[in-house]
Amino acid sequence: MKSKILLSCTLLLLILTSVNLYAQNDEYYRPDSLRKEAPNQRKDYTPTDTNRLAEKRKEVDFKQLPFKDRLRAGGGFGLSLGTFTNINLSPMVGYELTEKLVAGVGVTYMFFKQRYFDSYSYYGGKGFFMYNVIKPVNLIAELEPLNVVGNYQKRQWIVSPMLGAAYSVPTGGRIAKAVHFTLLYNLNYYNQVDNSAGPAAAITNLSPYGSPLVFRITLL
Template sequence: MKKTLITLLAMSVCTLAMAQWGEEEMSDKPTFRERIFTGGGFGLSFSNYYDFISVSPLIGYKVTPKLAAGIQVQYRYTKYKEFTPKFSTNDYGISPFVRYSIYAPIFLQAEYEYLNYEYPITTSESIRKTYNSFLAGGGFFQPIGRHAGFYAVAMYNFSYRAANYGEVTPYNSPLVLRVGVTAGF
């Protein structure tokens, strides 16, 4: 029970994190450095069935105080404990995104996600597939100090297709929710 509670807490707080970005004032002629923002996320989850680690740094560019574009890379490691011997998989991907601040702290976001996903089917065999997804939705960003903030994002995966019998997909729903605390660099 304790492990499950720790897993749920880690999944809800330490999922993918957005970079620090909002509707900050920009000088009349901002430098390139003033327009750049960075951040990322780190996720951990441990249970009796699997261990999960996720790292997802990102870099973005403020085109205007309200419009930003960027790219996020991700790596996920999963160790499945239900197999004997234990089996691990590695997923990786890249997601260019565009974000528009409607009215601080509310924003709209669209992103394309390329994900190379691996899933075990037996103790010695796995399936590796590439998924391309177009996601769009909105979110809320609340700064917590200079280099941190809380965010919640709900996006719809317009490329979602339910898996047929025997198929595997990285998403079990077209709705993608991300909640967490930023990790600005």
């Protein structure tokens, strides 16, 4: 009797073992797309894979941004009162082409008034590119045409190509995202000399900045 019970238990154990081995072999040879995974099994990623996934997700998210969320708006304003009055208005609009590159345009208006002399104004526009190198630093390329007053109150256009950099401080705003402390170099500064009235006028500088170095504080 005991031997029959022992034999029955042995056969049952063999059957269960065979079924389990077959199930494991069937799972092993199943294609990856159909292979079962344990509910609590965690898939490990290397740091490189994790970074790539994060970068890909970030790139996809940026490409899906609507037009209005890529827009920036702001500009600069300057005011000096006294014996010499100087008012400078420069609204600007930018668009984020990529996460690092912003392209934009602006309008410039300058009003000058010196006591006992006539007042005059400069006006024009600008186009610019701003590229983020590292988090607080941006490289800037700008082209600014201005209509200025030369000798004998004759108006003329000058064009100033400028290169420089900006230190940017985020504002947390949606449209005006940062304050930029910008230093530019005017590549055409020394050619902006009005010599139409002879040697005596050769020292007349048509540039309103008074130096090839141009410092600005803008919001964009």
